[in-house]
Every structure is written in C-alpha cells, then in structure tokens.
Amino acid sequence: MAQIKAIVCGVGITAFNRRTDGSSFRDWALAAFEDALSMSSLERPDIDALIVASESDFFSLQLNPASVLAGDLGLIGASTMRVEGGGASGQLAVQAGVRLIQSGAIRHVAVVGVDPSASQLSAQTVKSLYSFSFDAWVDGMTGVSSTVLYALSFQSFMNRVAVNSHHLGQVTRQNRANAMHNPRAHLGRLHKQPEIDESPMIATPYRRLHCSPLSDGAASVILSAPKHRPGKRKNAPAIVGAGAASDTVHLGARSDAGEFAAKRLAMQRACREAGITAKQINIAEVYDAYAGAQLQAIDALGLSSDICRDLDDGCFSPGGNCPINLSGGLMGQGAPVGATGVAQTATCALLLEGLYEKELQPVSLPRYAVADTHGGICTTAAVTLLAGAAA
Amino acid sequence: MTITHTLNLDYQLQPGWLEPYVQGLLQGNAVARSCSACKKISFPPVRVCACNSTSGEWVGLSGEAHIVSRCDGSDGSYALVQFKGADTRAVVQLKGMVQLKGMVQLKGMAESSQVGYLQAPESGSPALILAPASGESCE
Numbered sequence: 192m193a194q195i196k197a198i199v200c201g202v203g204i205t206a207f208n209r210r211t212d213g214s215s216f217r218d219w220a221l222a223a224f225e226d227a228l229s230m231s232s233l234e235r236p237d238i239d240a241l242i243v244a245s246e247s248d249f250f251s252l253q254l255n256p257a258s259v260l261a262g263d264l265g266l267i268g269a270s271t272m273r274v275e276g277g278g279a280s281g282q283l284a285v286q287a288g289v290r291l292i293q294s295g296a297i298r299h300v301a302v303v304g305v306d307p308s309a310s311q312l313s314a315q316t317v318k319s320l321y322s323f324s325f326d327a328w329v330d331g332m333t334g335v336s337s338t339v340l341y342a343l344s345f346q347s348f349m350n351r352v353a354v355n356s357h358h359l360g361q362v363t364r365q366n367r368a369n370a371m372h373n374p375r376a377h378l379g380r381l382h383k384q385p386e387i388d389e390s391p392m393i394a395t396p397y398r399r400l401h402c403s404p405l406s407d408g409a410a411s412v413i414l415s416a417p418k419h420r421p422g423k424r425k426n427a428p429a430i431v432g433a434g435a436a437s438d439t440v441h442l443g444a445r446s447d448a449g450e451f452a453a454k455r456l457a458m459q460r461a462c463r464e465a466g467i468t469a470k471q472i473n474i475a476e477v478y479d480a481y482a483g484a485q486l487q488a489i490d491a492l493g494l495s496s497d498i499c500r501d502l503d504d505g506c507f508s509p510g511g512n513c514p515i516n517l518s519g520g521l522m523g524q525g526a527p528v529g530a531t532g533v534a535q536t537a538t539c540a541l542l543l544e545g546l547y548e549k550e551l552q553p554v555s556l557p558r559y560a561v562a563d564t565h566g567g568i569c570t571t572a573a574v575t576l577l578a579g580a581a582a
Numbered sequence: 583m584t585i586t587h588t589l590n591l592d593y594q595l596q597p598g599w600l601e602p603y604v605q606g607l608l609q610g611n612a613v614a615r616s617c618s619a620c621k622k623i624s625f626p627p628v629r630v631c632a633c634n635s636t637s638g639e640w641v642g643l644s645g646e647a648h649i650v651s652r653c654d655g656s657d658g659s660y661a662l663v664q665f666k667g668a669d670t671r672a673v674v675q676l677k678g679m680v681q682l683k684g685m686v687q688l689k690g691m692a693e694s695s696q697v698g699y700l701q702a703p704e705s706g707s708p709a710l711i712l713a714p715a716s717g718e719s720c721e
Contacts, residue, residue, distance in 0.1 A: 334676065
C-alpha cells in the first residue's frame with residue numbers, strides 16, 4: 192500500500208472561461224479557496240501556509256500576489272509564498288505544499304492557483320508573452336510561438352509513434368465532449384471531424400481546434416498532514432507520490448525533440464515515491480495544451496504500450512480502463528495557467544472520492560490517479576499521484 | 583466597468599555569456615559553442631555540455647542548414663533545422679523557403695530545396711532566420 196504524504200481534505204474550482212462580469216482574479220481566488228475550506232471542515236486559523244501559483248505578473252499586473260491574496264483570503268499571519276514554473280506552476284505549488292507538510296512544520300496548507308489569462312490582456316499580447324516561456328533570448332527573439340514549438344515537437348513524435356491527424360481529432364473530440372458534462376468548463380463542444388479539419392491552420396499539424404483556449408479562473412486545494420486529518424474527512428483522498436524534473440530548454444538540443452523526457456523522469460520519481468507503477472493508475476488528468484501533447488503525455492507517463500490501439504478501443508474515454516481528462520483537460524475545461532495544475536489535482540481528488548460530476552464519475556471508485564502538468568515545451572514537468580480510500 | 587492601465591516596457595537586455603552568439607546573429611553569422619572536453623558543437627549554444635563540461639570556445643559555422651521538419655500556418659513558417667557543423671538542431675524562422683502543401687515534413691524533397699542559409703535579421707533582435715541563398719527564391 193502506498194504511503195500517504197498529505198491528505199487532500201478540501202478542493203474548490205471556479206468556472207474557467209473568459210470573464211465579462213466585472214469580477215477579478217482576486218474574487219476567483221477567494222471563491223475557490225472558500226469552497227476548499229468549506230469542504231475541509233477546517234477554519235481559517237487552522238491554515239498555517241498559503242502557496243499561490245500564478246504564471247506571470249504580466250497577466251495580473253500584481254507582483255507578489257501571495258501577499259495580496261493572504262489579505263483577501265483572510266489568512267494574514269499564515270506563511271506565504273508564490274510558486275512559478277510556467278504551465279507547471281499549479282502542480283509545482285501542490286508539490287511545494289506536500290513538501291512543506293512532510294517537513295513537519297506545517298499542519299494545513301492552502302494552495303491557490305489563479306491567472307487572468309483571458310480577459311485582462313488581448314489574445315495577441317498573451318500569445319507574445321507566452322513566446323517568452325521558452326528561451327527568451329533564442330526562441331523568443333526569433334518569434335517562435337508556443338504552437339510552433341509544440342507542432343515541431345509533435346512532428347518528431349509522429350516519426351517514432353504512428354499517430355496522425357486522425358488521432359489529434361479523436362483527442363479533440365473526446366476532451367471537448369467530456370467538458371460538455373463539466374459545468375465549470377470553458378469549451379464543452381460536440382465537434383464533428385470536418386469542423387476540426389476546416390478550422391484555421393496555426394502551425395502544421397495544429398489547427399485552431401487542436402489548441403487549448405486562454406481562460407480566466409482559479410482552483411484551490413487544502414492539504415493536511417496525515418496526523419492532522421480533519422475528523423470529518425476520514426475518506427478524503429491522499430497524495431502518495433510527487434515527482435518533478437526538467438529538460439533542456441532548446442528543442443533542438445534534445446536527443447528526441449518529440450519525447451517529453453522530463454515528464455517521463457518526473458513520473459518515474461513519483462511512482463518510486465508512491466511505490467506504485469503506471470499500470471495501477473485508473474484515472475489521469477494530463478497536460479493537453481495541444482491535442483498532440485496529450486498523446487505525448489500518455490507515452491511519457493507510460494499509460495499505454497500502444498496508444499493508437501488504446502485510443503481506438505476507448506481505453507481513455509469515460510468508461511474505459513484509464514479515462515483521461517474527464518474534466519475536459521486544458522482543451523475543454525480551459526487553461527488559466529496558474530490554476531490548471533491545482534484544478535487537475537482537485538479533479539483527481541473528487542474522482543477518487545466519488546464526488547465528481549455525475550455523468551463523468553466512474554461507476555466503481557478508482558484507486559489511483561495521476562495529475563500531470565508541464566511548463567515550456569515540457570521543459571519543467573510535475574507529476575502528482577493520488578490514492579483514494581479504496582487503495 | 584474595467585480599470586484601464588497601459589504599461590510600456592523598453593528593455594535593454596544585456597546578452598551576458600551569449601554575447602558572441604548574439605553579435606554573430608545580428609551580422610548574419612552562426613557562432614556556435616564547441617565543448618572543450620568532447621568537442622561537440624552546439625548551435626544555439628549550450629553553456630554546459632551534455633558531457634557536463636563547462637568549458638568551451640566559440641567557433642564560426644558556415645550558416646548553411648538543412649530542414650529536418652517544418653510547420654506553416656497563421657503563426658508563420660518555422661523549422662527544426664540542422665546547421666552544417668553543429669551537433670544540435672535549432673528552431674528557425676523561414677523566409678522565402680519553399681512551402682509544402684499538405685505535408686508537415688520534407689521527406690522525399692530534393693536535397694537542394696531543404697537547404698537554407700542564416701540571414702541577418704532586419705530588426706535589432708537576435709532572431710534565427712533561414713533563407714535561400716542570395717538570388718535564389720524557393721517560393
């Protein structure tokens with residue numbers, strides 16, 4: 192049995208979308224935190240630490256956001272820090288919380304991920320900022336977009352694994368269809384393949400509908416030390432393993448530009464810590480910034496020995512052996528960067544406890560789940576393993 | 583209601599250890615890093631070689647590169663390329679290079695159409711730009 196590192200005793204996820212209601216990222220952070228706190232049955236004075244995940248001050252125009260949110264969340268006095276690792280910010284913040292708890296110095300930690308990625312700046316500006324998520328002096332100055340780097344990486348992946356645009360369509364349709372049952376999702380859609388094929392080409396082979404949207408939103412989890420598990424949360428799921436790793440920032444310096452090597456290494460570290468293997472995982476929330484990135488993640492996480500066969504057999508669909516991105520993932524649920532990794536962990540926790548959306552919740556409780564996030568072109572990877580009470 | 587605020591940022595970035603590479607690019611020259619220990623040549627330069635050596639020297643390349651794979655679309659035309667003499671690959675912007683229809687890679691293309699040359703950027707930014715040889719147009 193895997194050893195428990197931290198209890199996920201409360202979770203909260205706001206709607207992910209483009210806000211037009213006048214609310215700010217500070218409102219979303221509070222909403223997510225209060226939902227998580229309520230579920231945990233803890234009170235504000237119980238929270239010893241606040242960890243905020245936020246990718247960029249350019250989005251929020253707020254340096255040191257943890258200091259501001261500590262006040263807004265009513266956590267003055269708690270220790271605060273901000274965690275940033277590009278797209279992996281949220282998952283790295285969850286892992287920082289786990290490590291704080293393992294240190295023995297903290298009983299309960301609130302992790303809040305938030306980013307206003309949609310409504311505060313133009314899409315073109317956000318896209319320009321994202322291009323500095325790689326090597327700003329090299330790729331950024333060359334004008335390489337995120338989509339271009341992911342497209343070139345996926346092309347290399349296609350040289351090794353026999354996936355093609357048909358499989359990109361399968362992932363796109365499945366994630367957006369899953370999101371139809373997630374009331375918090377940004378892009379729940381029932382796509383038909385011609386609609387995907389006719390959407391504008393951004394960078395071959397990626398068309399617009401193969402890409403995740405820019406979203407606003409927040410997510411929160413409350414983590415507790417096992418010996419401080421709240422009495423009302425006896426069946427709360429646990430984090431049993433966490434792994435993080437990095438890769439060279441230059442795609443061209445990698446021995447295989449199509450492999451997410453950092454993700455593979457992070458998964459190995461997480462599995463070693465948890466004492467489980469990839470084959471034991473029943474549920475996965477993976478980082479699908481692009482449809483092909485989901486296929487590359489499945490490969491790196493070791494969730495399949497034959498991706499094409501398993502896709503065709505429905506293994507990753509609701510009701511399959513290992514449903515992937517039941518939330519809709521970044522492509523369907525949305526992608527407020529700092530919030531995504533936290534929301535993945537929160538979604539896994541809800542699924543393991545049987546509390547997720549009725550149409551998406553597996554009939555039998557899953558035992559183990561993986562939440563997988565990365566930053567850059569999988570330059571920074573963070574993988575977290577969770578176990579339900581049934582494990 | 584919204585709070586409107588405009589922020590203009592005018593950066594003066596110092597290239598630091600990358601100065602020979604940046605200076606080379608601005609003049610249209612490929613200046614790479616050669617590892618003192620294993621002699622592998624990286625372009626763009628890698629500060630610490632895969633063999634873990636931290637010492638190296640700057641060497642000039644011809645600027646000729648062949649396209650390994652390319653992508654085209656509304657984000658522009660870019661490619662993963664191999665510069666002649668380098669042991670690593672680079673992601674470059676393509677200018678005036680042949681655009682394929684319905685293909686994502688250059689498999690089967692004539693070797694000559696896969697080759698381009700580093701070009702000095704028109705802006706003051708150290709961009710990696712690959713173009714056909716002078717006077718040659720592939721588009």
